[in-house]
Amino acid sequence: MSKKREKQTDSDLVREVKQGDPAAMEEIVKRYSNKVYNLAYHLTRDAHAAEEIMQDVFLTVIAKIGTLTTEAYFSTWLYRVTTNAAYGYLRKEKKFSEQTPVEDIDQEQFLEYDWTNLPDDVLLSEESKEVLRRSIDSLPEAMRTVVVLKDVEGLKNEEIAETLGISVPAVKSRLHRGRLILRQLLSEYFSKYTEPSKEKE
Amino acid sequence: MNCKLCSALFQEFLDNSLSEELIVEVQNHVRACSKCRVSLRTYTVTVTLSRKVDPPCCVSRETLDRLRKIIRENFSKSRGAVV
Numbered sequence A: 001m002s003k004k005r006e007k008q009t010d011s012d013l014v015r016e017v018k019q020g021d022p023a024a025m026e027e028i029v030k031r032y033s034n035k036v037y038n039l040a041y042h043l044t045r046d047a048h049a050a051e052e053i054m055q056d057v058f059l060t061v062i063a064k065i066g067t068l069t070t071e072a073y074f075s076t077w078l079y080r081v082t083t084n085a086a087y088g089y090l091r092k093e094k095k096f097s098e099q100t101p102v103e104d105i106d107q108e109q110f111l112e113y114d115w116t117n118l119p120d121d122v123l124l125s126e127e128s129k130e131v132l133r134r135s136i137d138s139l140p141e142a143m144r145t146v147v148v149l150k151d152v153e154g155l156k157n158e159e160i161a162e163t164l165g166i167s168v169p170a171v172k173s174r175l176h177r178g179r180l181i182l183r184q185l186l187s188e189y190f191s192k193y194t195e196p197s198k199e200k201e
Numbered sequence B: 001m002n003c004k005l006c007s008a009l010f011q012e013f014l015d016n017s018l019s020e021e022l023i024v025e026v027q028n029h030v031r032a033c034s035k036c037r038v039s040l041r042t043y044t045v046t047v048t049l050s051r052k053v054d055p056p057c058c059v060s061r062e063t064l065d066r067l068r069k070i071i072r073e074n075f076s077k078s079r080g081a082v083v
């Protein structure tokens, strides 16, 4: 029974939910609760808010699933509902800051310092992950959402465009600028390893 | 290919969405230009590291149980209204 459920496509499940099958709804919750939670958490940075949002999102699914005409778009639709709910929360909490868009990143300004050669235990240290996490948090909202959806959650450009209701070129431009800022911040952080001042010899 | 165009193509390069021709052009430029070589590397590793930012993961057992209960209640309620 549950084996059968696991093999069903999202489209099948959505169709069954529309027909009123509670077990299909359970399967959707099982499949997507962590994804919805993670996305909400990345966007709000608040575990409690993420739980509330997750609950609202699934209630919205129940209430609105009838309006979803193309069943195959379920996951994209779900991401959009989640993003909107997270934005709603941020606005309500006045945490939605339209920071000055960083339009003027000088793409010509390459950093000569190649920190990618640093050993993995530096690149992948808890500290560097924390730096990156904070850097992502510090991105202007519009860029942060795109970077989280693409680079952290692994969505495709088209899915992100659909989720946020913006064009694919807009996704790409926000993503590129976001990544350039992150790279800049990482370069600054890793530059402390530039001097070979390690007490090695 | 100049440096500006080269760096503007990094994203598509990583997405594997460039034409064969442009891939070769980017590769050739990067081979010859140390600035862009470093730039592509740091760009690429920035993306790789973002993938490794741990998801806060996972919804706790209690939260999930509570969610399930709420979903069940609301689901039958909404069905009751519709059917």
Ligand SMILES: [Zn+2]
Pocket (backbone or CB within 6 Å): B002, B003, B004, B006, B029, B033, B034, B035, B036, B037
């Ligand atoms: Zn160059």
